[in-house]
Amino acid sequence: MPDAAAHPIADIIAHPLTQKLPTPTETSWGRYDAVSIMLVEVRTTTGLTGYGETLARFAPRAYAELVERALKPRLVGRDALNILANWALMRRALSGRAGGMLIEAIAGVDIALWDIAGKAAGLPIYRLLGGEGRASVPVYAASVSWDPLEERAAEQAIAFARRGFSSIKVKIGRSPEAACKRIATVRQAVGDGVELTADSNWAYNLDEAVMVGKALERHGYAWFEEPLRPEDEDGYRQLRARCAVPLAAGESNYAVDQAMALTCDRTLSVLQPNVTRSGGITETLAMARLAAQHDVAYAPHVGMSGIICEAASLHVAAAAANTRIMECAASANLFKSEVADLRPGGERAEGGMLSVPQGPGLGIEINWEGVARMEKMAREAA
Ligand SMILES: [Mg+2]
Known part of the structure; x- marks a missing residue:
């Protein structure tokens, strides 16, 4: 039948x-x-x-x-x-x-x-997931760009803070010395009242990452994102033992098994899957739950992805128990502004929060x- x-x-x-x-x-x-x-x-x-x-x-x-x-x-x-x-x-x-x-x-x-x-x-969707039922999710501004000029980095960070973001991500890379300088410059520009995080997109080897990690520790950064290449799990463990700055990673993971090792031994403090890479809502929710079981925070990665990624991430973040904060890319991106009727998060964010779409499903109409x-x-x- x-x-x-x-x-x-x-x-x-x-x-x-x-x-x-x-x-x-x-x-x-x-x-x-x-x-x-x-x-x-x-x-x-x-x-x-x-x-x-x-x-x-x-x-x-x-x-x-x-x-x-x-x-x-x-x-x-x-x-x-x-x-x-x-x-x-x-x-x-x-x-x-x-x-x-x-x-x-x-x-x-x-x-x-x-x-x-x-x-x-x-x-x-977030109602179907049967979780926390948040109507809005805290977001951080991404990112102070890779522009080599220190003054530009400071200006960008101040502009994000003026727009109401209380958490800002800073891209770092190049030499560890240059990164340490940038870490200090941006902290000085925004003061102690703004949460700062740093993302090196696996720029360093272990020794370099330790040096940069200690600078992040000194300047009170909340996490060091992708310090090493994702496969170097032993490197992550050694880095965790050698400096106190919390480590974040996960945007390079595919299925939940790739997130398991560094989540279960709590080398990572923050897990950052991208829902459009990590097997969709089903697998990303499994990652968030695995992280929750080990007191690791969930912080959705959005990066250069589009508006469906943003909406789906909001639904998972609205449901997951351990959601800490979600990435909110501030740069112009046609995949956000032209694909659907939902305005991009960079424009919608208010007081460092993004509201969760309330229509059926993802809550968006395709343009x-x-x-x-x-x-x-x-x-x-x-
Ligand atoms: Mg990143």
């Missing part, structure tokens, strides 16, 4: 999107002039459509191929609401250990399935004109 409450999946459509950044962004990892994401659309035979986003910075058409050829044939005909079972089935699309593009592609589909579940229930413009850019960039 057919299940009257089922929402069978009819179709999955992948939309690779590319934008030329209004202002090129630079981290210790490199300079980005153009970035991509993939918008995922899942339709059911019952007339519902859910949307998701995949972190697909480069080669977004390869992600679309993965969704259309490897994930869609497995899912069509299945009930969209059996999300855990659908996740496990997608995971079996490739043999071998989990990670990389497959998990990022799954993230896009998973978020779309949660959007459908919310629309089917007439509830925002198809904006999507078409960025799909065109993705085709032209190929």
Whole structure:
């Protein structure tokens, strides 16, 4: 007998999107002039459509191929609401250990399935997750850029503080000496009343990270984000033993198993998965819960991702018990301003808080004109 409450999946459509950044962004990892994401659309035979986003910075058409050829044939005909079972089935699309593009592609589909579940229930996703039920989430300004001029770094930090952000992230990199100087300059510029954190995007080896970590400790920074490359777990443990600044990481992790070691032994104080990389809402919530069990805070990473990432992160953050603070990227980003009707967080944030969308599912409407413009850019960039 057919299940009257089922929402069978009819179709999955992948939309690779590319934008030329209004202002090129630079981290210790490199300079980005153009970035991509993939918008995922899942339709059911019952007339519902859910949307998701995949972190697909480069080669977004390869992600679309993965969704259309490897994930869609497995899912069509299945009930969209059996999300855990659908996740496990997608995971079996490739043999071998989990990670990389497959998990990022799954993230896009998973978020779309949660959007459908919310629309089917007439509830925002965070209510379905049955957690804390926060109506708003604290955010920090990201980021004081990598601009080598010290004065510019100080100016940017002061501007964020004037806009009401009480927590600000500072990008560091280059030589440890340069980083130590910047750490002191920005602290001096904003005073002691503002929370500061630093992100080096794995710029250092262990000895360098210890030197920078001690400067962060001296100047009262709240965390040192991605000091070392993500695979160097022993390095993270040694760094934790050698300086007191709390360590943060997680944006480079895929599935929960990659977050397990440094969370369970409490080397990390803050876990920062990106929902569009870390397997979607399902897996990101599992990471947040794992962290909660070990008194590690959850702080969603958003970075250069788009508005669906922001909305999905808000829903998980609204539900998770250990949410500390969420990243709020302040730089111009067409994936935030042009893809849906929700204004970007940098514009919406008030008093260092972002409200959680209250409509069914993710609580956003897609702006198809904006999507078409960025799909065109993705085709032209190929
Ligand atoms: Mg980071």
